[in-house]
Amino acid sequence: QVQLVESGGGLVQAGGSLRLSCAASGLSFGTTAMNWFRQAPGKGREFVGAIGWSGILVYYADFVKGRFTISRDNVKNMVYLQMNTLKPEDTAVYYCAASRLPRRSLSPTDVILWGQGTQVTVSS
DSSP, rough: OOOOEEOOOOEEEOOOOOEEEEEEEESGGGOOEEEEEEEEESSSSOOOOOOOOTTOOEEOGGGGTEEEEEETTTTTTEEEEOOSSSGGGGGGEEEEEEESSSSSSSGGOOOOOEEEEEEEEEEE
């Protein structure tokens, strides 16, 4: 079964940290770019960051630079989003997504596979 499954979301206080994980199955993970998106209530889905096949190319949205880190493990078919110095405005459902190429800002229409999402809530 081709799927992405996120985990690691939860409730955290402002300034805290969370690490999201995404387990991939049924796809050629080692040749697939991986991305994180988020969607806050009442807003559209926005690009958070991307990592290329080898992990060398990594892109971030300006609003998370210096706070979030994306990494991947091609042996375990996992991708991670380490989130530090969280702010209340980071509250959203976070989605793992696969694409053919890593881009500085991927459009949701270029995503080939979505995970189901995991809720992150940051309290002030």
